[in-house]
Amino acid sequence: MTRQIPARIASFRVHGHIGCGLVTDEGVIDLSKDFLPNFPDLRAVIEAGALARLVAAGEGRKPDVRLDEIEYLIPIANPEKLICVGVNFPDRNEEYKDGQAAPSKPSLFIRFPRSFTGHERPLIRPPESEQLDYEGEIVIVIGKGGRRIAEVDAYDHIAALSLCNEGTIRDWARHAKFNVTQGKNWDRSGSIGPWLVPFTDAAQLDDIELTTRVNGEVRQHDRTSRMMFSFRYILSYISTFATLVPGDVIVCGTPTGAGARFDPPVWLKPGDVIEVEADGIGVLRNGVEDEG
Structure with a gap:
């Protein structure tokens, strides 16, 4: 069919x-x-x-x-909350090579809408750092709000799906011991889009292919069925401490293969083209430019 x-x-x-x-x-x-x-x-x-x-x-x-x-603009320009999940694929945890076991709870951080741009718009590399990196991820948009949402009911609260290149300034993400906020919120360092796809059934999320390409070369590739924390769990966990409201945006984690994990690291530079693709959602495409 x-x-x-x-x-x-x-x-x-x-x-x-x-x-x-x-x-x-x-x-x-x-x-x-x-x-x-x-x-x-x-x-x-x-x-x-x-x-x-x-x-x-x-x-x-x-x-x-x-x-x-x-x-193209980011689909939801002014969400009340824009929450990102950190390490969420098994091989991604191993990439850190810090000897730590896979986490039992998800790592979360906040991004501001101004840190994202739309489809076909350039990511901006700031003069303060050359360490602009890519992270291809699935985005869920909340349609029905709630608090302490049960995992079994989680999908009833999703309105739509999108894609994210959760661009990061790597050295600034390591400025402090307990947070990555500084490296995650540079103006237009990431992207969301190209559009929203209405969410209708579990097949759109449970086991779909997620791929990131840089200049046509596959850098990240995995399936959502391998996520350490499922979409249902993420939504339920976040709603335990924060009331979710319609329009909230949750960015759900990236597979292994970010530029920081190469030896030596491979950073994005002006002229590069990054594509994030997922089954049933589409392709999010961005170039890179230096600020100013």
Whole structure:
């Protein structure tokens, strides 16, 4: 049975205004006039439980603008929470070569929306460090809020999926003993997108392929079934201490193969192209530029 191609819901800038709509192979169906008067952005659409309505509004319509006319933005511009999971694949833990056993609980940290850019936009390497690295990851977007969510109910709380290149300035991530915040929040050092794919069933997450390529070379490749902490567990664990709300973004961990783990390390540089791809979601693509 052929699996239906999922809807692709994007936030974008076009002809001077910020819009939202459906991405097709032929162009973009701009639904801004239909939805933005009542919902200021995709977060508001998700809060209202109107994501399916947005998709339905675009059915049968022809694209309004060409793909090369839009600038992709990160799908959820202003989440209340943007939480990232650290080491979450078995080989990734072994990469650290610190002799420590696999963690029994997930490592978590916070990123700010300004630290991300959209699909086809350059990641920015700051003058303070050349150690810009890549991390391809799956993103889940919360649709129904909750506290102390049971693992068995976790998928009922997911509205959509996306992709992330959780770009990191490695040396700044090691400035302190107990946190990585400094290395994870440089302006436009990472990316999220290209779009949101509505979440409908477990097959979209439980065992899908996740690949990161740099200049066409596969650097990271694994399957979500091998994650140490499942999507259900991550959502349940986070909701134990923090109330999740619609539009919250959770970035769920990267496979082995980041540039820092090569000998010698291989950092991203201007002109590089990074692609993060996952089954049923798409390809997130970014170049690299120096700041300024």
